[in-house]
Amino acid sequence: MQTEIYFIRHAESNYNNHDDLERELTSKGLTDRELVTNYLSDKNIEIVLSSPYKRAIDTVKHFADKHNMDIEKIEDFRERKIDSCWVEDFKEFSKSQWNDFKYKLSDGECLEEVQSRNIAALQKVLKTHSGKKIIVGSHGTALSTIINYYDKSFGYEDFASIKNLMPWVVKFIFEGNTCIKIEKINLFL
Template sequence: MVRIILVRHGQTEWNVTGRYQGQEDTPLSAYGREQGEKLARSLKDIPFDVCLSSPLQRAFITAKLCADLHNLSVEKDERLTEIHHGDWGGRLTEEIESLYADEFKAWHKAPHTVKMPGAGGESLEDVRKRVRPAFDDYAARFAGKTVLVAAHDAVNKVIVCDLLGMGIDKFWQIKQDNTCINVLEEQDGKWRLVLLNSTLHMGYLFSTTDQKGL
């Protein structure tokens, strides 16, 4: 069996303002780093053997804060990079809604049908096609181990949907707060969800905040 502790990165200023990040390499805010430190302390006594992260700094620094308390290095995996937002990247939610009204509406009603407009833009299926093989690799490489994986909102939602056999049309039915903890286990080719979107290390059971941008 392999156990995956899947976390989302700490907060960035773009998360707060509702600016779409995607593959823009935005840093953690001061509060985001504080969130990462709280996450690390909450996992200090939870043994894990390997630490993997998206190469984007907001995820990598979140992972490193956790890994440092276990004297582990962090391995970057490009497949964990957040969805590429194409022309939406760097734009505020309100601006996207105004300029791309039909696509924006579809993104919130039927996200599996949308490919982000512009150069490099991805669909959720594009994300699934690169992230699922990564998790299959982890199951093969790290049998018998516990692995910390630090990634992103869309990545986490897509992989949870896929591993549980849910269509990615269920994307918006899963919430991923900053530095949330998810636990997934694989045995004999079957995945199960043990924990989803836990934020108890932040001092609350659930957040009432829904971020506008990813």
Template structure:
């Protein structure tokens, strides 16, 4: 029996504030309800999330539909681009992302490299595949860490992929034990 992981990139969030506590904009809240509607017929068994508020809020409607709480997993947090919790502007982040995908060991002082983040995240994903084998699992996540997890299984998931994702976005990953079988984009703008 295959396992399905639904990677749900969080909805739109405010442009300023602390990485951990930034919530969603009005559009982000509307999209969270749409995520719940889109996943309603997917027979979801469990909902996991990054500890960041915007991710939790993005998957909360589906957790409520199945009568469960969102299970927060700290190591699903977004890649740490700096040693601080403040949001980087897109103008600052883009060159850092480009350099990080060119050199996966690159990081700013006190931050995490793509390699470090991928190791952390894939370890969690592999544990999820073991614990929830044969089930359907929603994972509330972020763009970079989602791309790095998916990129572990296929080179198709690189910086170009990340730059084409939206907020929110949903990808259903089908696994046979630990082997990725198929990825399907479910979110449509």
């Protein structure tokens, strides 16, 4: 029995708001989330899950509202904590993390921790919702570490190439706990 999970990287968010939990979508992000709704409209989605972060929830909320579905928040699908302060040179920080999955700032998470947390949450979803079609509101780094878990060739260059791709959909197909296919979908093509 196959389980299909569509991870949805959030639409464009307001980077002037440095509160990771409450960062809202921009007006472009609010419009672009309709691309997600349109793409998913014929996928027979049964369950809507999300990171607890506002930008991830709001990206899948348009779909959920249109289909009268609730959104279940899963804390462990949240984005990586970078540090307690804003990092100005995000590119160099990201390169350091992708070069060493254990690299982190004093009050942040390393990619190994983010990946472990997200994969554990995913394993619970696969166990609880086996055979279902599911969407998960997600984030660029969190989603990239999930892809990397199943495809070790996905690294910094791949991560950098999706920097401005918001929203972005990645479809995973599982047989039990085994990922048998990953499909990356650019909604802007």
